[in-house]
Amino acid sequence: MADEPAERALARTAGGRASERPGDRIFSGSARSAGTFILVMLAAVSAFLLVEGFPALAADPSEVGLFDGENFWQWVFPLVFGTLWAAALALLMAFPLAIGIALFISHYAPRRIATTLGYVVDLLAAVPSVVYGLWGGAVLAPALQPSYTWLAENLSFIPFFEGPASGTGRTILTAAVVLGVMVLPIITAVSREVFLQTPVLYEEASLALGSTRWEMIRTVVLPVGRGGIISAAMLGLGRALGETLAVAMVLSATGVITVNLISSVNPSTIAANVALSFPEAYGLNVNALIASGLILFAITLVVNSIARWIVNRRADFSGAN
Amino acid sequence: MSMRIEIKDLNVYYGKFRAVEGVTMDIAPRSVTAFIGPSGCGKSTLIRTLNRMHEVIPGAYVEGQVLVDGNDLYGDDVDPVLVRRQVGMVFQRPNPFPTMSIRDNVLAGVKLNNRRISKSDADDLVEKSLRGANLWEEVKDRLDKPGSGISGGQQQRLCIARAIAVEPEVILMDEPCSALDPISTLAIEDLIEELKSDYTIVIVTHNMQQASRVSDMTAFFNIAGTGMPGKLIEYDTTEKMFSNPSVKATEDYVSGKFG
Amino acid sequence: MTNLYSAPRPVNTFKGVTLPTYFFSVTAVAAVILSWLLFTVLRPTGDEEYEINIALVAMVGIIIFALLVFVASLRVEGRRKAIDRLAGILVTTAFLIALTPLVSLILTVVTKGVIRFDADFFTLSMRNVVGEGGGAAHAMVGTLIMTLAASAVSVPIGLLTSIYLVEYGSGKRLTKWITFFVDVMTGIPSIVAGLFAYSLFEILLGPGTRVGISGSAALTVLMIPIVVRSSEEMLRLVPNELREASYALGVPKWLTILKVVLPTSIAGITTGIMLAIARVIGETAPLLIAAGFSNDFNFNLFQDRMQSLPNFVYYSYVAQGSNPEAYLDRAWAGALTLILIVMVLNLGARLIAHIFAPKMSR
Numbered sequence: 001m002a003d004e005p006a007e008r009a010l011a012r013t014a015g016g017r018a019s020e021r022p023g024d025r026i027f028s029g030s031a032r033s034a035g036t037f038i039l040v041m042l043a044a045v046s047a048f049l050l051v052e053g054f055p056a057l058a059a060d061p062s063e064v065g066l067f068d069g070e071n072f073w074q075w076v077f078p079l080v081f082g083t084l085w086a087a088a089l090a091l092l093m094a095f096p097l098a099i100g101i102a103l104f105i106s107h108y109a110p111r112r113i114a115t116t117l118g119y120v121v122d123l124l125a126a127v128p129s130v131v132y133g134l135w136g137g138a139v140l141a142p143a144l145q146p147s148y149t150w151l152a153e154n155l156s157f158i159p160f161f162e163g164p165a166s167g168t169g170r171t172i173l174t175a176a177v178v179l180g181v182m183v184l185p186i187i188t189a190v191s192r193e194v195f196l197q198t199p200v201l202y203e204e205a206s207l208a209l210g211s212t213r214w215e216m217i218r219t220v221v222l223p224v225g226r227g228g229i230i231s232a233a234m235l236g237l238g239r240a241l242g243e244t245l246a247v248a249m250v251l252s253a254t255g256v257i258t259v260n261l262i263s264s265v266n267p268s269t270i271a272a273n274v275a276l277s278f279p280e281a282y283g284l285n286v287n288a289l290i291a292s293g294l295i296l297f298a299i300t301l302v303v304n305s306i307a308r309w310i311v312n313r314r315a316d317f318s319g320a321n
Numbered sequence: 322m323s324m325r326i327e328i329k330d331l332n333v334y335y336g337k338f339r340a341v342e343g344v345t346m347d348i349a350p351r352s353v354t355a356f357i358g359p360s361g362c363g364k365s366t367l368i369r370t371l372n373r374m375h376e377v378i379p380g381a382y383v384e385g386q387v388l389v390d391g392n393d394l395y396g397d398d399v400d401p402v403l404v405r406r407q408v409g410m411v412f413q414r415p416n417p418f419p420t421m422s423i424r425d426n427v428l429a430g431v432k433l434n435n436r437r438i439s440k441s442d443a444d445d446l447v448e449k450s451l452r453g454a455n456l457w458e459e460v461k462d463r464l465d466k467p468g469s470g471i472s473g474g475q476q477q478r479l480c481i482a483r484a485i486a487v488e489p490e491v492i493l494m495d496e497p498c499s500a501l502d503p504i505s506t507l508a509i510e511d512l513i514e515e516l517k518s519d520y521t522i523v524i525v526t527h528n529m530q531q532a533s534r535v536s537d538m539t540a541f542f543n544i545a546g547t548g549m550p551g552k553l554i555e556y557d558t559t560e561k562m563f564s565n566p567s568v569k570a571t572e573d574y575v576s577g578k579f580g
Numbered sequence: 581m582t583n584l585y586s587a588p589r590p591v592n593t594f595k596g597v598t599l600p601t602y603f604f605s606v607t608a609v610a611a612v613i614l615s616w617l618l619f620t621v622l623r624p625t626g627d628e629e630y631e632i633n634i635a636l637v638a639m640v641g642i643i644i645f646a647l648l649v650f651v652a653s654l655r656v657e658g659r660r661k662a663i664d665r666l667a668g669i670l671v672t673t674a675f676l677i678a679l680t681p682l683v684s685l686i687l688t689v690v691t692k693g694v695i696r697f698d699a700d701f702f703t704l705s706m707r708n709v710v711g712e713g714g715g716a717a718h719a720m721v722g723t724l725i726m727t728l729a730a731s732a733v734s735v736p737i738g739l740l741t742s743i744y745l746v747e748y749g750s751g752k753r754l755t756k757w758i759t760f761f762v763d764v765m766t767g768i769p770s771i772v773a774g775l776f777a778y779s780l781f782e783i784l785l786g787p788g789t790r791v792g793i794s795g796s797a798a799l800t801v802l803m804i805p806i807v808v809r810s811s812e813e814m815l816r817l818v819p820n821e822l823r824e825a826s827y828a829l830g831v832p833k834w835l836t837i838l839k840v841v842l843p844t845s846i847a848g849i850t851t852g853i854m855l856a857i858a859r860v861i862g863e864t865a866p867l868l869i870a871a872g873f874s875n876d877f878n879f880n881l882f883q884d885r886m887q888s889l890p891n892f893v894y895y896s897y898v899a900q901g902s903n904p905e906a907y908l909d910r911a912w913a914g915a916l917t918l919i920l921i922v923m924v925l926n927l928g929a930r931l932i933a934h935i936f937a938p939k940m941s942r
Contacts, residue, residue: 027834034740048779100674128862209430210406214667223420242769244865400596
């Protein structure tokens, strides 16, 4: 910032050397310590997880009751699959919807109610995850169950719908729907901001060429907002990966790897597994669960980094010129 | 390929506020007409009604008629999208689409109507439009570079190329040079000279020297005071408007006494 | 000059034929009727309990409506306009689809939550309660205590950090690191934060430790990045001219921050803090891990497990005892309470932002 040197100069000449005033020293010192504390805290998180998780990796697998004869990686792999699978399903459902809703609010709804509509969608984000879990298990699963029966009867040749249909409706697909509803508001909110910030200049250029509203959106709004949309999707993905309760309360999991969406045999996710197993865990089992948490942490780190990289890469075609 | 424009008693409203009052004028085909006047007099508002771009602002509407070659733009059943296809516009700030290459920018309007253009037809059209905008020589080797990566003057000529690629009848220009340096401005003025042999051109400008250099006819607009609607004060050949105008207000404005 | 793409021009080239306005309402009604008929006809023979699912009728009705409009528009108005109309329908449908779970959720929570929304629920704990009766008072107290403790740590640290980032740290390397790590922290899954807090206190106090302060620690890890982010944004909104005016009057930097910058942005900062609290007050997973489960009141952060409201809802649902209905009723009542708290915080935050934000010219 060009103001910075001037500001510093001003601050310095504000009655003596500012950096030596006790007030400033204390204040800036505490501010800086607070910042450093955060670095320390994050280092601590990683360190503790590693320290506590490591024994499970180092120990003889037969000593860890949870592994049931397998080793750590064999045990954790289906959980990783379940985590990625559920999140992918959720994103598949939520992403197109979110873009549609964001476009609706930014370009289709009458101006006056557009802000209110935005608030309504944001309300979805405020609901705590345990309430979503409750709704998912008690309301959504029974409501979807007849559809699963229908799918198992009519479309079972498709591997996803092989069946036999779950009697309670508590399948990975239901959990993914709940996850989708939970990440929908985040993706919508970010995309909405992106679309609203499309420079009017380019929108008018498109309209002046004789484009319809959809054509304008297609040629200007969406391309210009591409980086923002992708980062919105990544944010949603990160959230879906780490979500615990929705899955724990909705899913009846057996921990198997399968793509069958409608049966009672379902993979579990890392987070849900920790939540369900931790309260009664003891000894090395605790370490194993912590180690799986570390893996989840690593996955979300990677996803968030990719998101940031994508946004930075498209900077020159983003219309920021 | 160019049409006469007849404006009959046009009033432009933003909600309840009347921005432009009772304009009546005829614009001949293949001519350049300049709208001049102090800021806020409604000349930009008026030019936007000629391709129904004012409707982008909610609550804006007109009373009266605008006939392009005898067809009322504001008749029943008229689709603004079709209007804008034939009445093109160049804006004050150059606005090539940033996510498209130069080539795609030129083709943007055409692609809307004609999805299946063969590559050779497309290439011909790109070259023809860029030549028509006096830009071909400068960018012919970098057609695939982003449209926003060229200088301001070149960007504006790219916008002009994009506008003429759809072969409109009329080209509207809303202060096309006010964001450009003097050399680019001159290049665009030369271009307007060439374009008028094929298109009807209406240009809004607050630069009177530009108006006197470039246009055949000049319309002078003025407002009585803030909050009052803009009105057409005088409309005549450029030569007469700048040397011997009939209305005193015109003379005052043209000689720099206000505005 | 050859006209490459001009077709011969018809008489009035601006006129397009449009579908009349009544077309859409008529088609909508027709679509719903058609959909309903479809489901009636498709009734599997011999199935006496066949009920026509309203939601399905509505969905199929929308699909039929979209198809009818698209085809009609295609023939009457042309391809471009038809696509434009279809896009409009799709986008509106997306919005309606988003409303459905929201409406369903709120309706369910309200109708099922009021059953136990009584004085007992707010005053009793679950001590010695099996089956009916009891309440969530211990959980609410626990939530209050743990969230307050977490805020007491996160708010000062978060605010000071954002002050450092905005006021003192521009261009310094430490700033880049802090920003990067705050970014990372916003992505920590909440259960991982819980595992961290558990690990920390396991080392401090021995294995199997589940205690209130551990829960607060987990919440702190989650709250700090939110507070830093939103405060940073608010501080950056304060125009530099204000700071310079203060310096020019001879006010030292730290006083400028305290007396000029902070008061100007305080509304936004408060909003951010309230939203952060609203976020963590609903967190279950970390508290499950770190603070454990309890049926009893516990006012001591440093000793024994502490129940929290979201956990109460979770356990009531997951571990339904001999009287499932009583547990479920309590779960819904807890859910209703949670939603009310979160909504009040959210709306309050927005209200404060709206009322107290200094009117700065944009």
